[in-house]
Amino acid sequence: xxxxxEDHEWLxxxxxxxxxxxxxxxxxxxxxxxxxxxxEVGAKLDKGGEASTVESVKAASDVYSPLAGEVTExxxxxxxxxxxxNSDPTGAGWFFKLKLDDAAAANDLMDEAAYKAMIG
Amino acid sequence: xxxxxxxxxxxxxxxxxxxxxxxxGFAGYDMPIQYKMGVMQEHLHTRANAGLFDVSHMGQIxxxxxxxxxxxxxxxxxxxxxxxxxxxxxxxxxxxxxxNDQGGLEDDxxxxxxxxxxxxxxxxxxxHDDLKRIKAALSDxxxxxxxxxxxxxxLQGPAxxxxxxxxxxxxEDMMFMDVADLEIAGVPVVVSRSGYTGEDGYEISxxxxxxxxxxxxxxxxxxxAPIGLGARDSLRLEAGLCLYGNDIDETTTPVEAxxxxxxxxxxxxxxxxxxxxxGADVILSQFDNGASRLRVGLQPAGKAPVRAGAxxxxxxxxxxxIGTVTSGGFGPSAGSPVAMGYVPAAMAATGTPIFAEVRGxxxxxxxxxxxxxxxxxxx
Numbered sequence: 001x002x003x004x005x006e007d008h009e010w011l012x013x014x015x016x017x018x019x020x021x022x023x024x025x026x027x028x029x030x031x032x033x034x035x036x037x038x039x040e041v042g043a044k045l046d047k048g049g050e051a052s053t054v055e056s057v058k059a060a061s062d063v064y065s066p067l068a069g070e071v072t073e074x075x076x077x078x079x080x081x082x083x084x085x086n087s088d089p090t091g092a093g094w095f096f097k098l099k100l101d102d103a104a105a106a107n108d109l110m111d112e113a114a115y116k117a118m119i120g
Numbered sequence: 121x122x123x124x125x126x127x128x129x130x131x132x133x134x135x136x137x138x139x140x141x142x143x144x145g146f147a148g149y150d151m152p153i154q155y156k157m158g159v160m161q162e163h164l165h166t167r168a169n170a171g172l173f174d175v176s177h178m179g180q181i182x183x184x185x186x187x188x189x190x191x192x193x194x195x196x197x198x199x200x201x202x203x204x205x206x207x208x209x210x211x212x213x214x215x216x217x218x219x220n221d222q223g224g225l226e227d228d229x230x231x232x233x234x235x236x237x238x239x240x241x242x243x244x245x246x247x248h249d250d251l252k253r254i255k256a257a258l259s260d261x262x263x264x265x266x267x268x269x270x271x272x273x274x275l276q277g278p279a280x281x282x283x284x285x286x287x288x289x290x291x292e293d294m295m296f297m298d299v300a301d302l303e304i305a306g307v308p309v310v311v312s313r314s315g316y317t318g319e320d321g322y323e324i325s326x327x328x329x330x331x332x333x334x335x336x337x338x339x340x341x342x343x344x345a346p347i348g349l350g351a352r353d354s355l356r357l358e359a360g361l362c363l364y365g366n367d368i369d370e371t372t373t374p375v376e377a378x379x380x381x382x383x384x385x386x387x388x389x390x391x392x393x394x395x396x397x398x399g400a401d402v403i404l405s406q407f408d409n410g411a412s413r414l415r416v417g418l419q420p421a422g423k424a425p426v427r428a429g430a431x432x433x434x435x436x437x438x439x440x441x442i443g444t445v446t447s448g449g450f451g452p453s454a455g456s457p458v459a460m461g462y463v464p465a466a467m468a469a470t471g472t473p474i475f476a477e478v479r480g481x482x483x484x485x486x487x488x489x490x491x492x493x494x495x496x497x498x499x
Contacts, residue, residue: 032160034450035424035457037479053479055425057159057450058350 003106004115005066010090016103017072019094022054022063025119027089031056033082038074039096045069047105052095054085067105069098130176131271131331139346146349147244149177154348162351163452166317167493170279171347172338175316179247180267180325183238183258193238196258197231202374202397204384210235213297213312215382217374218253223402224370225377226253228362232299232312239299239310241272241323243364271331276321276355278496279343284311284322287337291322296497304334316352318359318495357458358451360417360490366428367415367446367460373399375406376462378415378490383407413443414468418459418476419488425450425457426476426483432461433475436482442467445476451492458492459485 001013008026011018027033035055045051045065052063074096078084085093100106110118127150136143141152152174154162165171185192194205203216213232220226227246232239242250251266258264275284285292288302294313302311310325326334338344353363362368368377385391389404420426430445448459463474470489475482 031154031158034160037424055450057163057354057452058153060425060427 003109007064009066011066013106016100018098021094024089027086033085036078036082039071041071043071067100069100071096072099073097130174131328132174132335152348154350155346159350160452162347163354165345166277167453170277170283170343172344173274173347175274176271177244179242180270181240182265184263193262196261200257202383202387204386208233213299219399221398223373223399225368228364269328271326271328273324274315276315276317276319280321283341283343296499317355320496320498357447358493376411376413413462414465416468417488417490418485420457421484426459430476436475454492
């Protein structure tokens with residue numbers, strides 16, 4: 001199941017684990033990333049809480065946790081090479097995996113059609 | 121925040137939109153922050169090739185002495201700036217500063233001796249205040265003409281000389297900080313060999329109605345790409361150049377800002393025309409006794425950018441704040457984060473460890489020599 005947030009994150013949900021990244025639209029708006037700060041494995045994140053920071057040449061932006069849960073894995077590859085987020089935001093550029101407190105909460109998020117309608 | 125409708129437009133506004141620029145308000149103007157290439161590639165293109173920047177938002181001002189002698193205009197200007205204007209030769213330009221009574225900086229600018237008159241380029245956000253300041257001090261002896269609607273294009277990078285010379289062959293003979301009357305495609309323009317990127321290049325002053333045509337002509341050369349204000353900022357930061365309002369402002373003195381070089385000996389204590397500008401007592405005393413803080417380059421040790429506003433500490437834990445970062449970001453040519461800020465004079469030596477607080481963590485930096493990327497001016 002693929003879901004999206006108003007803050008331009010995507011979630012791929014398999015069982016009670018969500019893989020989280022930023023959308024192609026977000027990656028394009030941010031421009032070439034030069035730094036990614038990932039959450040700690042084991043960190044408990046609230047829905048809408050700060051999960052990660054991404055920085056372009058010009059500015060720093062926050063990435064928020066789309067749902068509540070515990071970080072089970074992070075993608076060290078994007079910390080080593082932030083350009084992966086720009087080149088493949090929905091694949092190799094994923095950020096972290098989250099064990100959801102309540103997998104059913106994902107149902108309230110946007111599907112791809114709703115997200116595409118939002119960004120126009 | 122200005123709404124788009126309130127923002128002024130430069131003569132290149134429709135060209136920016138046509139080129140797909142991402143626009144934003146800057147100093148009251150709707151300006152291109154970046155084009156399709158993006159900040160990173162625009163930056164690297166300028167250092168490798170040539171970049172064209174719209175800087176028409178900056179203020180161009182002419183000062184003519186009523187006596188007809190440009191030296192009288194220069195001497196009049198020296199009452200509000202600490203730099204040596206009177207000894208500037210015809211066809212030459214230099215960096216200038218407006219000071220206040222506390223020794224702080226009201227603006228920085230470029231001034232050229234154009235033979236018959238002085239030609240100033242001042243910052244966009246300060247231009248109306250600068251005009252008032254100049255009129256208040258110089259109106260008795262000088263005619264002051266603001267050319268705020270005139271176009272100004274910067275062409276910067278190693279290919280700039282070849283590109284401009286193909287239209288105006290005399291551009292090739294100019295040296296860094298020369299200013300000359302040239303002609304591009306039949307349009308008389310005023311060209312200086314200077315800029316704000318650390319690269320060789322030119323700034324070209326053009327009548328408003330011809331600016332779009334000249335910009336398109338220069339962009340038609342394969343070497344030239346349009347560059348937005350985003351890359352302009354990262355380029356000038358790598359070059360160690362101050363941004364007024366960030367690195368220098370009304371509370372920083374030229375000595376604190378490490379701009380002593382901009383005040384020639386003739387205006388310092390013991391010089392033939394020492395003092396005689398606002399804040400001279402404070403500034404000249406700092407020349408003799410030193411300032412308590414200094415602007416320095418800061419090289420972050422890690423990959424995380426350290427940006428303007430980050431608070432500086434002497435140690436990794438505890439202790440009082442010792443200063444602030446005034447400009448910072450990622451340097452695409454440096455390949456690492458780069459920053460500038462103010463630290464106590466005792467901690468200003470190159471190599472001194474300093475810690476910058478970013479998102480609650482103190483990141484290690486060292487005081488670094490400026491510029492971060494060597495300049496390529498044609499001297």
